[in-house]
Amino acid sequence: MDTKRLIVFIALSFGILYFWQHYMEQRYPQLKTPATASSVAASxxxxxxxxxxxxxxxxxxxxxxxxxxxxxxxxxxxxxxxxxxxxxxxxxxxxxxxxxxxxxxxxxxxxxxxxxxxxxxxxxxxxxxxxxxxxxxxxxxxxxxxxxxxxxxxxxxxxxxxxxxxxxxxxxxxxxxxxxxxxxxxxxxxxxxxxxxxxxxxxxxENPGMFGTHxxxxxxxxxxxxxxxxxxxxxxxxxxxxxxxxxxxxxxxxxxxxxxxxxxxxxxxxxxxxxxxxxxxxxxxxxxxxxxxxxxxxxxxxxxxxxxxxxxxxxxxxxxxxxxxxxxxxxxxxxxYGMFTIFSKPLFAVLQFIHSFIGNWGWSIIIVTLLLKAAFFPLASASYRSMAKMRQLAPRMEALKQRHGEDRVKFQQAVMEMYKTEKVNPLGGCLPMLVQIPVFIAFYWMLLAAVELRQAPWEFWIHDLSIPDPYYILPLIMAVSMYVQSSLSPPPPDPMQAKMMKWMPLAFSVFFFFFPAGLVLYWVVNNILSIAQQYVITKQIEKQSALAKNS
Known part of the structure; x- marks a missing residue:
């Protein structure tokens, strides 16, 4: 549960950092200092x-x-x-x-x-x-x-x-x-x-990036x-x-x-x-x-x-x-590509190869997302199984909380013993997010550097994949998908953490209002695929659990 609290803290910290930076740039714009009249030779x-x-x-x-x-x-x-x-x-x-x-x-x-x-x-x-x-x-x-x-x-x-x-x-x-x-x-x-x-x-x-990146x-x-x-x-x-x-x-x-x-x-x-x-x-x-x-x-x-x-x-x-x-x-x-060249450059090479057949950068991003999802399918499946099992253990966890009251040490010991008995990895559910973070950052730098996507349309209202969605439709879909995904995750035992997790989709969606449409498109498609995969696995675990009880 401490992991989820850390994620929320990081998300809120980035949000505060971004809006503070934006406020200071607007209120106190940086002035360029002119060079002196004499030339400065290189050392x-x-x-x-x-x-x-x-x-x-x-x-x-x-x-x-x-x-x-x-x-x-x-x-x-x-x-x-x-x-x-x-x-x-x-x-x-x-x-x-x-x-x-x-x-x-x-x-x-x-x-x-x-x-x-x-x-x-x-x-x-x-x-x-x-x-x-x-x-x-x-x-x-x-x-x-x-x-x-x-x-x-x-x-x-x-x-x-x-x-x-x-x-x-x-x-x-x-x-x-x-x-x-x-x-x-x-x-x-x-x-x-x-x-x-x-x-x-x-x-x-120029400074076209965010959070100090350019x-x-x-x-x-x-x-x-x-x-x-x-x-x-x-x-x-x-x-x-x-x-x-x-x-x-x-x-x-x-x-x-x-x-x-x-x-x-x-x-x-x-x-x-x-x-x-x-x-x-x-x-x-x-x-x-x-x-x-x-x-x-x-x-x-x-x-x-x-x-x-x-x-x-x-x-x-x-x-x-x-x-x-x-x-x-x-x-x-x-x-x-910044410090993420090792990820962004091969990622763009694959994207460009697909574009040579498709002819549309937006659909190429969707296909790359499908390929990445397929590559990480086994890892994600294991993580979602762990999350589904933890979801089933939520009532037992609540009972342990009631039994031990304010004694958090005994409560944690009891919870870890339950995880050990049920063979559940409490950190397994975090793996999908941890795996996606490098790919997400690589996508961001790739879109920031790729002139090929500059003013490149997708479909419908998206006429430039390198700038934010003009009508904020993709970020709103992103927020909804994150809320649905969080509802499939096991609820935190701490009521305060549970409330914070409900606000987490909204906090993240604020970021996506300012991200390039191509990046949001990748994340929306990735989330929809993750929801489908997680839903199927959760239902399978619930069915297996019901059969085990009836046998």
């Missing part, structure tokens, strides 16, 4: 060479603007600025805005309160950086029907006669954009240069040596960023809830950019509360009259598992 003496080389490029404060070049494909609507030939705006045409699904989601932008751009440049005397002016033959490009790619060429001619072209290649059904430098040395001397690639974003952080927002670096390394904006601001500063492989990324951008230096398709020279990685704070993650690559010397080309792909899109897996080794790690 580590081993980064000295990277810092020195990148420092040659002008630092980003407020972004200067030049001529705007628009690019439209089947998936992207992009804006390139001739100032630096930077990608200044990217809209994802197949994915809607959070508040208005009819409008395309904006990933990159250089206007308004949110700043987030992709930049690159060359280091060397007179060579174009992300502050140099480029020219373009056209101001608008569109991927036409029947075309598989559209190429945007921007050019800059240095004073020393070195001609540089920055060429973007957008491909059909791809969020991966190829960015190529074409350097023609028209001078009379060899040219030595390095190319840098970076992502610049402000420090605004997906990561900020820069990340992946190398074979250091593996996946993500760093909070605040650590970068304080100069406490820790990561592998140089490697012969890897990628850099800027991560946010559901979406990611990343420069890929070791793509699964195409040649690696770092070899034979290493990539030097850097994270730093910039003025105006901006943060940059960058990589610098030394290019081979270009003899007079010769040409050099260097391509690096840039991913700009959603964290869809199927797409991430094809980009680069470890790139799927940007999909943040």
């Amino acid at each position: 580590g003496a081993s980064q000295a060479s990277a810092t020195a080389s990148t420092a040659a490029a002008p630092e980003a404060g407020r972004l200067a603007k030049g001529q705007r070049i628009t690019v439209t494909t089947d998936l992207l609507s992009a804006v390139i600025d001739t100032n630096g030939a930077d990608l200044r705006e990217v809209k994802l045409l197949k994915l809607g805005e959070t508040k208005d699904p009819k409008k395309p989601f904006t990933l990159l932008q250089d206007e308004g309160e949110h700043i987030y751009v992709a930049q690159s440049g060359l280091l060397g005397d007179g060579l174009p950086t992300h502050k140099s002016i480029f020219t373009s033959a056209q101001s608008s490009y569109t991927l036409a029907e029947g075309q598989n790619e559209v190429v945007v060429r921007l050019e800059n001619v240095a004073a020393n006669g070195v001609k540089v072209a920055k060429i973007y290649t957008f491909k059909r059904d791809k969020y991966l954009v190829d960015v190529k430098y074409e350097i023609v040395n028209g001078s009379n001397a060899p040219v030595t240069t390095s190319a840098y690639y970076r992502l610049v974003r402000d420090g605004k952080v 997906t990561f927002t900020g820069p990340a670096v992946y190398t074979e040596e250091g593996k996946f390394q993500k760093v909070d904006f605040e650590k970068i601001r304080k100069g406490e960023a820790k990561y592998v500063p140089a490697a012969k492989d890897g990628w850099i990324a800027m991560i946010q809830h559901y979406f990611v951008s990343g420069w890929i230096f070791s793509p699964k398709e195409g040649s690696a950019a770092c070899t034979p020279n290493a990539c030097r990685y850097e994270m730093k704070a910039l003025p105006d509360n901006l943060f940059a993650v960058s990589a610098t690559i030394d290019l081979p010397a270009i003899a007079a009259g010769q040409k050099l080309e260097k391509s690096v792909p840039l991913y700009l899109g959603p964290q869809e598992s199927k797409r991430l897996d094809t980009v680069a080794t470890g790139f799927d790690l940007v999909k943040d």
